[in-house]
Amino acid sequence: MINKINIFCWLVILFPFSCELLADKTLVAPNGNEIIFSESLSGKNIDKDAWGRIFFAKGNRKIDISLDKHIFTKSQGGRYYTYSNDNVISPTGNYIIINSIYGSMYPTQSGGEKYVDRAYCSIVDMNTGCVVSDRDGEVCGYSWDRNKDLIVSSYHDSFDFLSSKMAVNKSGVNSDWSAQDIKNLTLCDSPNRSNIGAYYLLISKFKKGSDQQKIIKNTIVDWTNDLVNEATVLDKTYLYIEPKENKKSKMYLLKSDKVKVISLSDDNQWVFISYISNGSNPILAWVSKNYLSDFSR
Structure with a gap:
């Protein structure tokens, strides 16, 4: 020492x-x-x-x-x-x-x-x-x-x-958590392909623009930027909450948008992607594989 x-x-x-x-x-x-x-x-x-x-x-x-x-x-x-x-x-x-x-x-x-x-x-x-x-x-x-x-x-x-020990899927994160609690969570259960979706869901638990929300967003953005696999959107396509046709959201991507590839669905027909809007707002969603350029898993 x-x-x-x-x-x-x-x-x-x-x-x-x-x-x-x-x-x-x-x-x-x-x-x-x-x-x-x-x-x-x-x-x-x-x-x-x-x-x-x-x-x-x-x-x-x-x-x-x-x-x-x-x-x-x-x-x-x-x-x-x-x-x-x-x-x-x-x-x-x-x-x-x-x-x-x-x-x-x-x-x-x-x-x-x-x-x-x-x-x-x-x-x-x-x-x-x-x-x-x-x-x-x-x-x-x-x-x-x-x-x-x-x-x-x-x-x-x-x-x-x-x-x-804190874990994003097990800790029961709620809006009472301080910014330091959230920071500690990112150290205890750092983002990975298995829990990044749970991190994304945490954004809505905190007030817009709060320190807690900023920490979560920055954590997702930093993790996303380190992903190697990238794909290009071939045509306008809607984003899906789950890899199912009946789970379409109102959000969509346009032709030539760049996304990072997180994972594939079990049937290999859907891609879980991350898109960073305006440089700092992460969007995680599912997209039909047919609307993306070829990429390596």
Whole structure:
């Protein structure tokens, strides 16, 4: 494990020299991916080695995986993260435990205020950045088994953290999910040919123009752009919700439109395609194979 420390010193004209220490700390997994603790915090009711945000870094990508519903501010409280390198990496190196505190001021019966907090523990998949589990209570006293990726207590009770992992087809995504929830979903169950249709259906669950909807659309567009197989529309053709003649929608494509090929129907007569409208709006639908140019599957 490596701590990365960045020191920036500023010389202000006509004023004494001052130096500010920005001590971001980093946990490095065996695969080289990192958890970066950023925005150092201190003050009343704040533990030592506390941080406002955490990031997952993989190669050139750096993703904020903090829980945005509870971002800490000194005026309102919220969640902050506590750095530790003590038995936080799983035996295989695939997971890291991140501990955090959520605290806030609450009114008392006497008319005053009292600070109350609760400890949380999150488990991050160090291959993807997915926050697999975020729990409070007794399980936060558990630690890694010596030989396998299993959270256990001193009494040998275990916690199946993988059972709570987000999946686009199983998580029951609803309009209450925050932008960070959706971002985490894309890390936990990244788009593929089997679930991209479910991602497309999620667009309608969120308000038009919302951050959640933008994340879903961008995820689909990025995935679509990486597809190799492309086809050209031979003539005006309607789009179908399902690969059936009685499932025609009101939308259509025009001759010479370019589409990306996702998959073929079981009878090899329909093609599931992606078309990007206006450069950023994905449309996923079925098209009769007869209306597309030849392509390799």
